[in-house]
Amino acid sequence: MPETFWTAAGSAEVAFSIGLxxxxxxLAVPLFFVLGVPLGYLLGRGRGRFVALVDVAVSLPLVLPPMAVGFFLLLLLGRNAPIGGVLRETLGVELIFGFPGLVIAAVVAGLPLMVRPVQAAVRGDLLRLIELSSVLGKSAPTTFVRVVLPHCRKSVAAGMFLATGRALGEVGVSLLLGGDIVGRTNTVSLEIYNAVFSGQFARAGFLAALLAGVSLVLTLLLKRTGRG
Structure with missing residues (x-):
């Protein structure tokens, strides 16, 4: 019996991809905040060659094809690569073709969209408030928590929505770092890819509709944040 839209919704493969x-x-969403806010703050305030290099590195996933980004990360994080090889030899940790690779792919794909709104907010009137806080004798951590974060809260929220939406739809980097192993690393976006190539269009349609619904909710939240 051919798979229908509703039988696809109840299949074990679909349930696994959604759960994964x-x-x-x-893990990716908290990392967007933990990494994205300090990076946005650094790029908004900092100057010099190091900051410029960080800015370029953060921007690369936006301008390079996802497959190229995934390939370069594979060269760094693979089993015999400079970083991946050291981690495997010393800690027994393998980053690729497993859950860690999928998390890295999601963070790399979404992080630039988290950083940019915060960076733009820091470059505005916030600089004057930071200077006033420094004049009043407040430490850098206190200024960050009590001045920067409250001032940038709308930009942080916007970045979180954009980054989450981008990470949910990631395919290229996930394909190379996760390996698209059925029953192990096939996320929703990769399961859509698999379903299309195997002719299971009902399954692909259900998962695509699910991602579209989530993206619509994120878009509405983003618009509401902008109005607020």
């Missing part, structure tokens, strides 16, 4: 995607995003 939720697990990946449960």
């Amino acid at each position: 995607t939720l697990r990946v995003m449960a």
Whole structure:
């Protein structure tokens, strides 16, 4: 019996891909905040060659094809690569072709969209407030928590929505770092890819509709944040 839209919704493969995607995003979303806010603050305030290099590195996933980004990361994080090889030899940790690779792919794909709104907010009137806080004798951590974060809260929220939406739809980097191993690393976006190539269009349609619904919710939240 051919798979229908509703039988696809209840299949074990679909349930696994949804569960895996939720697990990946449960780690990626906090990392967007932990990494994205300090990076946006650094790029908004900092000057010099180091800051310029960081800015270029953060921007690369926006301008390079995802497959190229995934390939370069594979050269760094692979089993015999400079970083991946050291981690495997010393700690027994393998980053690629498993759950860690999927988390890295999601963070790399979404992080630039988290950084840019914060960077733009820091370059505005916030610089004057930071200077006033420094004049009043407040430490850098206190200024960051009590001045920067409250002032940038809308930009942080916007960045979180954009980064989450981008990470949910990531295919290219996930394909190379996760390996698209069925029953192990096939997230929702990769399961859509697999379903299309195997002719299971009902399954692909259900998962695509699910991602479209989530993206619509994120877009509405983003618009509401802008109005607020």
